[in-house]
Amino acid sequence: MMSDPKRLHPISIIFEFLSFLKQVIFPLVLWFFVFMRNDEKTGTLWDYAPWIGIGLVILFTTVLSIIKWSRYTYRVEDMELRIEHGLFIKKKRYIPFERIQSLDFSESILHRPFGLVKVNVETAGGNDKTAEAEMTAIDKEAAFALKRVIAEAKNTGNIALDETEIETKETVLYKITQRQLMFFASTSGRAGLVISAVLAFAAQFDELIPFDKIFKEMEQVVRAGYFIVGAIVFAALLLAWILSVIMTYLKYNDFTLKHTEDDFVITRGLLEKRTTTIPIRRIQAIRMIESPLRQPFGYASVVVEYAGGSSADEKTEGLIMPVIKKQAIASHLEDALVDYSFHVDFTPPPKRAKRRFYFVNLIQAAVVAAGLTIWLWPYGAIAIILIPLAWILGVFRYQSAGWNIKGDQLALRYRVLEQQTVLLRKNRMQSMDVTVNWFQNRADLATVSTAVMSGGNAGAGVTHIDKKDAEFIYKWYIPKEQIVNNEEPKKSE
DSSP: OOSEEOOTTTTHHHHHHHHEEEEEHHHHHHHHHHTTOOOOOOSGGGGGHHHHHHHHHHHHHHHHHHHHTTTOOOEEEEEEEEEEEEESSSSEEEEEEEGGGEEEEOOOOTTTTGGGEEEEETTOOSSSSSSEEEEEEEEEEHHHHHHHHHHHHHHHHHOOOTOOOOOOOOOEEEEHHHHHHHHHTTSOHHHHHHHHHHHHHHHHTTTTOHHHHHHHHHHHHHOHHHHHHHHHHHHHHHHHHHOOOOOOHHHHHTTTEEEEEEEEEEEEEESSEEEEEEGGEEEEEEEEOOOOEEEEEGGEEEEEEEOSSSSSSSGGOEEEEEEEEEEHHHHHTTTTOOTOOOEEEEEEGGGGGGGGGGGHHHHHHHHHHHHHHTTTGGGGGGGGHHHHHHHHHHHHHHHEEEEEEEEEEEEEESSSSSEEEEEEEEGGGEEEEEOHHHHHTTTEEEEEEEOOOOOOEEEEEEEEEEEEHHHHHHHHHHHHHHHHOOOOOOOOO
């Protein structure tokens, strides 16, 4: 019975142990190596201090993990998910069903042999950093039963405590192929994240790693010639790219998007399988992203901005289609997202706005190129290539920019590096701003930006469009009674 208090699976003790250990591992390793580097032996118990310390930490962590597991229970009662937990002070958390947006499941390699899942309870108005509640390991059937009970209770107002199975119709909208997955992994651009992670990890051991000696060796390498330095940098970037491909492949393997009556259900992952539920009614905007590496091949990624979820978790990025032919997006989603129109014709900025898309970029590129040329002459002169690249990027930004209004939908298209097309419903938009700077005012241009409510306060904007177009968009957005009262658009000059 769902009303009876239930404990998590005993394997939760291992997860709690690893979680506690993760918090102390770096100072513990540092303390251990400080003692081990001391060559002086006293012949006393003090010589075994590192091993005794590690043993005490393991024992203490194990006891805490067992206590935490034994005091954690959950049950369903009075249209609420009731969780009681706490190490020494028992805490009670009652989550009303109407606040629960989704139950998201994940399966690590430790969960799968036992048929278990980790459950994250996502709520509306919850903490942006973490899930409202987390169950580290419960039986998979019990997890799906809990999800069905909550869904049925929200629809009918009654709790099916006997855990009877409720048939749910699912339609597969998208499933990534191995060819698409390899293309997505190869063009993901996550090498920078790998390098940042390695540097952050190395920084934890700055007391142990002889950075001064390494830097002196690097000085000798630099004196040996720029070719060797370039080869080392290339090898490091190549290794980071290979690692990023592997990480992306494991993360998005078997990515599948399903549509139920009210939700999108996403499953993905090879080593850790995740199941994420996105309530369709909580979707605030649809974003189609075309990176410079994928756009020439006609591919794009589709992301939904939705309210709720924990923004610190990558799963809340709302990625529903990692890579798909752009012309195929509408056929996959228009039946599920009937309020959105995917076939739109964009109104571009006027021709007089073209130079404003690259003028500032050219100045910035010229300053950087001049600085590098002077500092690293003669090799730094290669930085001059930044100037034509800045001009090309500005031209692409001009060609990408555009807007469209169809009924109650606003579509904005713009580019920073990636071209993004954002579809927004009027009733989902939180704000609309029309800004005009001094340079734009001379050419009768303006910038339009808008924001929607989501875990990351997402929004969109398009720059240097005709001022009359900007005023038209603003009047479309504001309530009709304000138009009758002749209220002026919100501008800043």
